[in-house]
Amino acid sequence: xxxxxxxxxxxxxxxxxxxxxxxxxxxxxxxxxxxxxxxxxxxxxxxxxxxxxxxxxxxxxxxxxxxxxxxxxxxxxxxxxxxxxxxxxxxxxxxxxxxxxxxxxxxxxxxxxxxxxxxxxxxxxxxxxxxxxxxxxxxxxxxxxxxxxxxxxxxxxxxxxxxxxxxxxxxxxxxxxxxxxxxxxxxxxxxxxxxxxxxxxxxxxxxxxxxxxxxxxxxxxxxxxxxxxxxxxxxxxxxxxxxxxxxxxxxxxxxxxxxxxxxxxxxxxxxxxxxxxxxxxxxxxxxxxxxxxxxxxxxxxxxxxxxxxxxxxxxxxxxxxxxxxxxxxxxxxxxxxxxxxxxxxxxxxxxxxxxxxxxxxxxxxxxxxxxxxxxxxxxxxxxxxxxxxxxxxxxxxx
Amino acid sequence: xxxxxxxxxxxxxxxxxxxxxxxxxxxxxxxxxxxxxxxxxxxxxxxxxxxxxxxxxxxxxxxxxxxxxxxxxxxxxxxxxxxxxxxxxxxxxxxxxxxxxxxxxxxxxxxxxxxxxxxxxxxxxxxxxxxxxxxxxxxxxxxxxxxxxxxxxxxxxxxxxxxxxxxxxxxxxxxxxxxxxxxxxxxxxxxxxxxxxxxxxxxxxxxxxxxxxxxxxxxxxxxxxxxxxxxxxxxxxxxxxxxxxxxxxxxxxxxxxxxxxxxxxxxxxxxxxxxxxxxxxxxxxxxxxxxxxxxxxxxxxxxxxxxxxxxxxxxxxxxxxxxxxxxxxxxxxxxxxxxxxxxxxxxxxxxxxxxxxxxxxxxxxxxxxxxxxxxxxxxxxxxxxxxxxxxxxxxxxx
DNA sequence: TAAGGGGTTACCCCCGCC
DNA sequence: GGCGGGGGTAACCCCTTA
Numbered sequence: 001x002x003x004x005x006x007x008x009x010x011x012x013x014x015x016x017x018x019x020x021x022x023x024x025x026x027x028x029x030x031x032x033x034x035x036x037x038x039x040x041x042x043x044x045x046x047x048x049x050x051x052x053x054x055x056x057x058x059x060x061x062x063x064x065x066x067x068x069x070x071x072x073x074x075x076x077x078x079x080x081x082x083x084x085x086x087x088x089x090x091x092x093x094x095x096x097x098x099x100x101x102x103x104x105x106x107x108x109x110x111x112x113x114x115x116x117x118x119x120x121x122x123x124x125x126x127x128x129x130x131x132x133x134x135x136x137x138x139x140x141x142x143x144x145x146x147x148x149x150x151x152x153x154x155x156x157x158x159x160x161x162x163x164x165x166x167x168x169x170x171x172x173x174x175x176x177x178x179x180x181x182x183x184x185x186x187x188x189x190x191x192x193x194x195x196x197x198x199x200x201x202x203x204x205x206x207x208x209x210x211x212x213x214x215x216x217x218x219x220x221x222x223x224x225x226x227x228x229x230x231x232x233x234x235x236x237x238x239x240x241x242x243x244x245x246x247x248x249x250x251x252x253x254x255x256x257x258x259x260x261x262x263x264x265x266x267x268x269x270x271x272x273x274x275x276x277x278x279x280x281x282x283x284x285x286x287x288x289x290x291x292x293x294x295x296x297x298x299x300x301x302x303x304x305x306x307x308x309x310x311x312x313x314x315x316x317x318x319x320x321x322x323x324x325x326x327x328x329x330x331x332x333x334x335x336x337x338x339x340x341x342x343x344x345x346x347x348x349x350x351x352x353x354x355x356x357x358x359x360x361x362x363x364x365x366x367x368x369x370x371x372x373x374x375x376x377x378x379x380x381x382x383x384x385x386x387x388x389x390x391x392x393x394x395x396x397x398x
Numbered sequence: 399x400x401x402x403x404x405x406x407x408x409x410x411x412x413x414x415x416x417x418x419x420x421x422x423x424x425x426x427x428x429x430x431x432x433x434x435x436x437x438x439x440x441x442x443x444x445x446x447x448x449x450x451x452x453x454x455x456x457x458x459x460x461x462x463x464x465x466x467x468x469x470x471x472x473x474x475x476x477x478x479x480x481x482x483x484x485x486x487x488x489x490x491x492x493x494x495x496x497x498x499x500x501x502x503x504x505x506x507x508x509x510x511x512x513x514x515x516x517x518x519x520x521x522x523x524x525x526x527x528x529x530x531x532x533x534x535x536x537x538x539x540x541x542x543x544x545x546x547x548x549x550x551x552x553x554x555x556x557x558x559x560x561x562x563x564x565x566x567x568x569x570x571x572x573x574x575x576x577x578x579x580x581x582x583x584x585x586x587x588x589x590x591x592x593x594x595x596x597x598x599x600x601x602x603x604x605x606x607x608x609x610x611x612x613x614x615x616x617x618x619x620x621x622x623x624x625x626x627x628x629x630x631x632x633x634x635x636x637x638x639x640x641x642x643x644x645x646x647x648x649x650x651x652x653x654x655x656x657x658x659x660x661x662x663x664x665x666x667x668x669x670x671x672x673x674x675x676x677x678x679x680x681x682x683x684x685x686x687x688x689x690x691x692x693x694x695x696x697x698x699x700x701x702x703x704x705x706x707x708x709x710x711x712x713x714x715x716x717x718x719x720x721x722x723x724x725x726x727x728x729x730x731x732x733x734x735x736x737x738x739x740x741x742x743x744x745x746x747x748x749x750x751x752x753x754x755x756x757x758x759x760x761x762x763x764x765x766x767x768x769x770x771x772x773x774x775x776x777x778x779x780x781x782x783x784x785x786x787x788x789x790x791x792x793x794x795x796x
Numbered sequence: 797t798a799a800g801g802g803g804t805t806a807c808c809c810c811c812g813c814c
Numbered sequence: 815g816g817c818g819g820g821g822g823t824a825a826c827c828c829c830t831t832a
Contacts, residue, residue, distance in 0.1 A: 065819085070807055077818040158806070225820095227804085237694060239637050239650045252637045252650040254688040259803090290652040291691040292803075296635060463800085468826055475799045556825070625823085657822090690822075797832100804827070811820075 050099055054106075054204050054217045057146060058083065058094035063232050065225040066121060066156040066198075078126060079152045079222070092150040093219065095202045097139055103207040108149050109134035113197040113221050118169075120162045120190075121198055126151035138207065154198060154222070162190040196224040228257045228292060233317040233326035242332040245311075247301035251282065253294065255317060255326075260289035264318045265297050267331065269311065278303050282315070302333045309335050448497055452504075452602050452615045455544060456481065456492035461630050463623040464519060464554040464596075476524060477550045477620070490546040491617065493600045495537055501605040506547050507532035511595040511619050516567075518560045518588075519596055524549035536605065552596060552620070560588040594622035626657045626690060631715040631724035640730040643709075645699035649680065651692065653715060653724075658687035662716045663695050665729065667709065676701050680713070700731045707733050 058081035067076055081091035097104055110119035110133070118133070125135045137147045157165065166186040174182055200219035203212055223230035239252035253265075265282035280300035288296045302311060314328035456479035465474060479489035495502055508517035508531070516531070523533045535545045555563065564584040572580055598617035601610055621628040637650035651663075663680035678698035686694045700709060712726035 068806055073808095075817055076820090156806085160805095236688065237650070239648070250637070252635070252652075254650075254692050254694075257689075290634065291655075291689075293689040294652050294692040296652075466825055471827095473798055474801090554825085558824095800829100800831085802827105802829075804825100806823100806825080808823070809821090812818095814815100814817080 052100040052204070052214045053098050054202055054214055055096050055098055056094070056202070056217055056219055057096050058091050058148065059220050060093040060200055060222050061085065062220070063223050063225050064154060066154045066196075068156045068158065072124070072153075072155065075126075076153070078150065079154065081148075082220075092148040093152075093200055094146060094148040095217065096146040097204050097213070098145065100145060100204070100213060104139050104145075104213055105136055105205040105207050105210070106139055106147050107134050107136050107203050107205060108152070109201050109203075110154065110198045111201040111218055113194050113199060116201070116216075116218065119198045120157040120165050120193060121195070122155040122157060123200075124153040124155050126153070149200075156195070156224075159190075159195060162193065162195070163187045166190060196227040196230040197221045226257075228259045229262075229321070231257055233258070233263075233319060233324055235315065235317060235326055235329050238315070238329055241315075241330055242310075242334050243299045244336065245302040245305045245307050245333045247299045249299045250296055251299060252296050255293060255295060257292045258289065258295075258317065258319075260286040260292070262319055262321050263289065263295075264320060265295065266316050266318045266325070267300055267313050268316070268328075269313045278313070299331075307333060307335045311335075450498040450602070450612045451496050452600055452612055453494050453496055454492070454600070454615055454617055455494050456489050456546065457618050458491040458598055458620050459483065460618070461621050461623045462552060464552045464594075466554045466556065470522070470551075470553065473524070474551070476548060477552065479546075480618075490548040491550075491598055492544060492546040493615065494544040495602050495611070496543065498543060498602070498611060502537050502543075502611055503534055503603040503605055503608070504537055504545050505532050505534050505601050505603060506550070507599050507601075508552065508596045509599040509616055511592050511597060514599070514614075514616065517596045518555045518563050518591060519593070520553040520555060521598075522551040522553045524551070547598075554593070554622075557588075557593060560591065560593075561585045564588060594625040594628040595619045624655075626655045627660075627719065629655055631656070631661075631717060631722055633713065633715060633724055633727050636713070636727055639713075639728055640708075640732050641697045642734065643700040643703040643705050643731045645697045647697045648694055649697060650694050653691060653693060655690045656687065656693075656715065656717075658684040658690070660717055660719050661687065661693075662718060663693065664714050664716045664723070665698055665711050666714070666726075667711045676711070697729075705731060705733045709733075 061080050061082050061084065064079055065076070079093065081093055084090045093108075095106060095108075097106060108123060110121050110123050111117065112119045122133050123135055135149055135152055137149065139145045139147050141147060163183070163186045166189055167183055170182060170186065171179075177185075199221050201216050202219075203216035204214055205212055223232075225231055234256040235253055236256065237254040240249070243249045243251075265284070267278075267280045267282060268276045269278040271277045280303075282297035282300060284295060284297035290296075302313070311333040313331050313333060315331050316328040317326035318324070459478050459480050459482065462477055463474070477491065479491055482488045491506075493504060493506075495504060506521065508519050508521050509515065510517045520531050521533055533547060533550055535547065537543045537545050539545060561581070561584045564587055565581060568580060568584065569577075575583075597619050599614050600617075601614040602612055603610055621630075623629055632654040633651055634654065635652040638647070641647045641649075663682070664677055665680065666674045666677040669675045678701075680695035680698060682693060682695035688694075700711070709731040711729050711731060713729050714726040715724035716722070
């Protein structure tokens, strides 16, 4: 949801002004090898004119499956550009070297999420058998200083190998401390590295001297697709998508891997401008999360329990640790007949996903009448529940 | 469910008559170190009088967690007797050497499920640091020829180590074939061994010569608790436990680990004698099994869709590969008002497990009225669904 | 600390689709 | 047939409770 600009390393003390130019709207797609008039915009700024800098034209996708070395036997697809998901045609992470003439080498390697340091995971290039931890390209190509990095993969370094890798790296640099001491330090360092998030680091180098032409740029983070700490949140199936405004009704949902101590179910309502005018949490306890893949929760009461007509709201999963949310699913609070103005009630008030269908929410009118009737309340009887029967929502917050 | 007798090795060509005596009812508990009058029964048979034999007094539990060597750092509880689950006091697998005088060594080791051969997993004895694959005890103790094997664990040998283990074992025995050939044979042999099931093999030996005093006995199989091929089946939560006799309604259930290609949801009805007078399967496809832990299925139609009063049936999980089933959960087919004789309908016709409660089925009267009303049909309207709206149950069979 | 359990890591393999 | 995904298993690691 958050369309953050590609961040220059946030820990770097001297923030380069160039970083302000590296913003790239996710919706903006810049095809490779075609003239890009956007360049003119960047030349329009007086203070930075003529200083070379790198800028990310196409961010990498947010989520990607990191593969272990043992999984590299076959082929499993490469890291794509962020806009590949919205468009049909595939693009790759792309950078441009601006305000530079002559040849240069652009290198790509993996950096940690929180620091500019090298990441223990390995950037892998298809069909290239180099054992470096980086991928290189030369600009200009066809006269253009833009280069897309295609065919890259991320090889997941086994956790147990990380301390050794760091030790190797620092062994010659740090001769002043004992091996034993260094080993302990490397072990501590290893613990601080998040193996589920990497960033791409692009740097530009003089083709003959290898000297850096400008400051490197860092991509937005790429999250491991298989970890419950960083994966994509998703509501796959939901047992009911309507209910009473007083709440307190059980809903069974099937979800992609979640951590039971780090998940919320959020109900919210949007106004016509798309602003959230009401939110509340579904109530459940960690024990109601079944093996990371399913949750039973109780619907929260709507802000007005005496609504006279149905209200459409949304349900989403939210992960407190990083603020990520799932795609929302629709939910409808059904007006109780006693408060309803119209005596005509709708029959299509509730819905249910069918076993035969896949996870996506169906149009209500697609559903067989039998199913749409299942969860209706016996509204002809018009029974109002005693207040004491509505269980208190125990909102669970991390 | 099946109360099989402890089986003498079924592959043995000459079946020992003693095996007929080794039957031990699961409900029968023989406390250790107390006189056992049952012995008299066994002495009553003319043909076998005075021949020594081993008999299992207490079977091991059906399900146990096999631990990897890497998990043996702490302690995780030992293998118990089968009747420990029904009683409070713990018992251990126990054998008795009958018709023997003088001292003897009783050994216990792991055997494969289908053959009397040694199992690659390792029997482990607490506080004993022996690297044997067996546990030994000496009888008589306190004058009694019964011995309980306490403090045993099962160490799961890694699958990849099995061929090597077999090779080691056969290397000196089979000098007539080449190492290469033997290696291949060991690899094939390894594939045929079920690592998720073991049996205990008890043998009695002369204390000085180590010669076997009688044929060994084999316990009932012990299943690995963590594998979906052998674990305990369980329905943990169920979104509804009542429905229409015509079936076709969605039910969401949370289950313990299952294999989507090897699981069925069975509805059945019992008569007053406990015989299954009707069975039908819930319909779903492998894709409706969510990550091994949850299933959406459609209820089957009851044999009579025009029942005039509610019918209580049961739902269970069934695993075709080994015929195992879960504990059943109750389900009620609700008579449609049009066919009902009585005009008084029950309000407690449906139920739902509450998020706050654990998995076990609650008494219907325990449930809050609000919840019990959720899934009722709008029976006041008395709408009969057109036949075409009822989806055909697509019974999935392995 | 014993006794049980759930979750994570690393690995292995299966699909549907070109 | 092999790409581009994806789910399941094996092995390991750690957490709850009492």
